[in-house]
Amino acid sequence: MMTPSHEHRFRHLGALLAEWQSVWQPLPFQHRRLPWASRYPAMAEALRGLSDYETARLQARPFATSPLSSWLPVDELASLASLPDLATQGPTLPDAWGTFVGGRKWRQIQAFAPLVTPDADLVEWCAGKGHLARGVGRWHGIGVEALEWQSELCRAGGELARRQEVAVQLHQQDVLAEEASRWLTPKTRVMALHACGDLHGRLLERAARRGTAVILAPCCYQRTEAEHYRPLSEQGRREMAEQGWRMHRDDLAMAVQETVTAPAGVRRQRQRANAWRLGFDALQRDVSGRDAYLPVPSLSYGRMPDDFAGFCRWAAERKRLALPARLDWAHYETEGFRRLGEVTRLELVRHLFRRPLEVWLALDRVRLMEEAGFRVRLGTFCERQLTPRNLVIEATPAR
Numbered sequence: 001m002m003t004p005s006h007e008h009r010f011r012h013l014g015a016l017l018a019e020w021q022s023v024w025q026p027l028p029f030q031h032r033r034l035p036w037a038s039r040y041p042a043m044a045e046a047l048r049g050l051s052d053y054e055t056a057r058l059q060a061r062p063f064a065t066s067p068l069s070s071w072l073p074v075d076e077l078a079s080l081a082s083l084p085d086l087a088t089q090g091p092t093l094p095d096a097w098g099t100f101v102g103g104r105k106w107r108q109i110q111a112f113a114p115l116v117t118p119d120a121d122l123v124e125w126c127a128g129k130g131h132l133a134r135g136v137g138r139w140h141g142i143g144v145e146a147l148e149w150q151s152e153l154c155r156a157g158g159e160l161a162r163r164q165e166v167a168v169q170l171h172q173q174d175v176l177a178e179e180a181s182r183w184l185t186p187k188t189r190v191m192a193l194h195a196c197g198d199l200h201g202r203l204l205e206r207a208a209r210r211g212t213a214v215i216l217a218p219c220c221y222q223r224t225e226a227e228h229y230r231p232l233s234e235q236g237r238r239e240m241a242e243q244g245w246r247m248h249r250d251d252l253a254m255a256v257q258e259t260v261t262a263p264a265g266v267r268r269q270r271q272r273a274n275a276w277r278l279g280f281d282a283l284q285r286d287v288s289g290r291d292a293y294l295p296v297p298s299l300s301y302g303r304m305p306d307d308f309a310g311f312c313r314w315a316a317e318r319k320r321l322a323l324p325a326r327l328d329w330a331h332y333e334t335e336g337f338r339r340l341g342e343v344t345r346l347e348l349v350r351h352l353f354r355r356p357l358e359v360w361l362a363l364d365r366v367r368l369m370e371e372a373g374f375r376v377r378l379g380t381f382c383e384r385q386l387t388p389r390n391l392v393i394e395a396t397p398a399r
């Protein structure tokens with residue numbers, strides 16, 4: 001079968017996201033009765049009835065024999081969101097060069113680096129300590145410029161480059177500033193591993209205008225100034241208007257919510273914290289008489305009170321809610337855990353649209369570059385166990 005063009009994929013994914021927005025957009029955490037549940041009661045029931053085992057299986061692999069396929073276009077979403085593997089099978093940076101880098105980050109760099117062709121002046125965008133620049137520079141025996149706005153990271157990165165005798169120059173640079181454009185020329189290739197929202201958006205918009213080659217693994221699409229998503233590509237702006245849908249900045253976060261599985265202990269702590277939040281939500285609705293979700297700020301785990309009552313007192317104080325002297329704490333705590341089970345199951349609908357949304361956002365970036373006449377490849381550069389943000393966009397200007 002022929003691979004669909006980016007233009008085709010983008011249009012069809014956009015149409016499905018638009019059609020099913022009322023199902024994937026609401027957060028089950030915030031709704032005692034989900035808006036879509038009255039329209040699709042059997043779908044909600046089917047999810048509520050899932051065993052823990054089935055729930056975990058669908059969380060890990062949302063498209064594999066899903067009960068949701070009775071209502072939702074599961075197979076179509078799966079095939080539109082499935083992308084080619086662009087990882088090269090050849091040699092890569094040696095393990096020994098990653099001494100100063102976290103193990104997982106180094107393995108991501110090992111997967112990404114072979115995709116960087118050293119045929120131009122290389123610049124790393126949002127470089128942190130410039131680990132990628134250092135690896136690529138050392139591998140090819142060339143100099144690399146790296147841009148990072150935090151002076152401490154520039155200093156530490158410069159020190160590492162000197163130690164390893166690699167010609168990497170870290171420049172303290174706000175990449176959003178207009179003058180950062182001077183780094184983008186037709187002779188440059190910019191590499192960016194996990195550059196967030198506007199930081200990579202601005203890169204692509206300027207590279208498109210200036211004819212600069214880019215290799216980018218995007219992340220954190222929600223880190224953007226605009227409250228509502230404005231597609232970068234002409235196709236995206238036109239079709240979103242035609243399809244009649246909008247996305248708030250908060251909706252974009254869904255695309256990157258999938259995290260690599262945390263250790264069991266951390267997972268249990270998180271679950272307890274979520275159950276307590278839901279328990280407090282049930283309690284505050286009863287106490288205030290307002291059947292509406294009340295956002296409570298997050299609390300780092302070290303500061304989490306020891307018991308449910310302590311957590312509720314803390315949350316009530318933050319929200320200026322007076323609690324009655326006597327409360328059936330056990331009842332609300334149990335309700336919190338019951339709701340957690342329900343919310344986890346209803347969330348499976350969102351899991352199904354998560355990767356399609358991420359791919360749609362990546363395709364919007366791809367189409368921006370194609371519209372500017374670039375040749376673009378979109379695919380994955382590593383397994384998602386290494387990082388769920390494993391999409392890579394390679395844009396080469398027509399010369």
Ligand SMILES: C[S@@+](CC[C@H](N)C(=O)[O-])C[C@H]1O[C@@H](n2cnc3c(N)ncnc32)[C@H](O)[C@@H]1O
Nearest residue numbers: 126127128147148149150173174175176193194
């Ligand atoms: C998600 S980290 C990625 C770092 C590195 N590429 C990696 O993969 O580990 C994003 C980096 O962008 C930097 N950054 C954030 N805003 C920036 C800006 N306006 N200009 C330049 N760098 C920025 C941050 O300090 C951080 O080091």
